[in-house]
Amino acid sequence: QVQLVQSGAEVKKPGASVKVSCKASGYTFTTYDINWVRQATGQGLEWMGWMNPNSGNTGYAQKFQGRVSITRNTSISTTYMELSSLRSEDTAVYYCARGSRTIDPWGQGTLVTVSS
Amino acid sequence: DIQMTQSPSSLSASVGDRVTITCRASQSISNYLNWYQQKPGKAPKLLIYAASSLQSGVPSRFSGSGSGTDFTLTISSLQPEDFATYYCQQSYSTPRTFGPGTKVDIK
Numbered sequence: 450q451v452q453l454v455q456s457g458a459e460v461k462k463p464g465a466s467v468k469v470s471c472k473a474s475g476y477t478f479t480t481y482d483i484n485w486v487r488q489a490t491g492q493g494l495e496w497m498g499w500m501n502p503n504s505g506n507t508g509y510a511q512k513f514q515g516r517v518s519i520t521r522n523t524s525i526s527t528t529y530m531e532l533s534s535l536r537s538e539d540t541a542v543y544y545c546a547r548g549s550r551t552i553d554p555w556g557q558g559t560l561v562t563v564s565s
Numbered sequence: 566d567i568q569m570t571q572s573p574s575s576l577s578a579s580v581g582d583r584v585t586i587t588c589r590a591s592q593s594i595s596n597y598l599n600w601y602q603q604k605p606g607k608a609p610k611l612l613i614y615a616a617s618s619l620q621s622g623v624p625s626r627f628s629g630s631g632s633g634t635d636f637t638l639t640i641s642s643l644q645p646e647d648f649a650t651y652y653c654q655q656s657y658s659t660p661r662t663f664g665p666g667t668k669v670d671i672k
């Protein structure tokens with residue numbers, strides 16, 4: 450079955466960077482976009498950006514421009530989301546999710562905690 | 566960016582009730598509107614895509630309607646497993662913005 454499995458929880462200090470991975474299985478990796486969405490505790494869903502794994506093309510929400518980078522390694526069907534210059538407000542669960550117009554399925558989520 | 570709003574922000578309902586949630590886009594998005602269900606501690610799950618198409622495996626008590634700027638998610642007879650938070654999301658353009666969510670809890 451189609452599955453996205455993310456890397457484990459991270460604790461980072463303010464100003465640091467975090468890189469979260471998302472490994473796809475059960476389908477041809479290059480045929481579907483991957484999105485990254487985050488959710489702070491008790492808050493709603495916030496779309497961060499997307500990547501086309503075939504072309505490598507990316508797009509980012511204006512809010513994260515300059516701080517986020519989405520990359521991939523097609524040989525291992527894995528997408529990465531790196532967020533830099535972390536601040537406390539970046540503490541959230543980060544999800545990867547497959548698709549372009551429709552986003553499904555989603556990974557299990559990765560909790561990133563930013564704390565001094 | 567396209568802004569999405571939802572109403573109500575929360576509602577209390579009983580098993581068997583008919584529930585309706587409304588989503589509005591700040592500009593016309595044709596039928597590029599999806600609905601997701603999220604339970605505590607879990608990832609969101611796609612329920613409805615393209616405003617009214619039921620995702621495979623989703624019970625038929627869920628339905629969606631609307632086009633342009635106004636959309637509705639309806640649960641025809643609320644079941645215990647439907648208590649959750651529901652989000653709309655536009656897929657007309659990037660960024661793919663979400664509504665703020667509607668929490669459905671037990672009356």
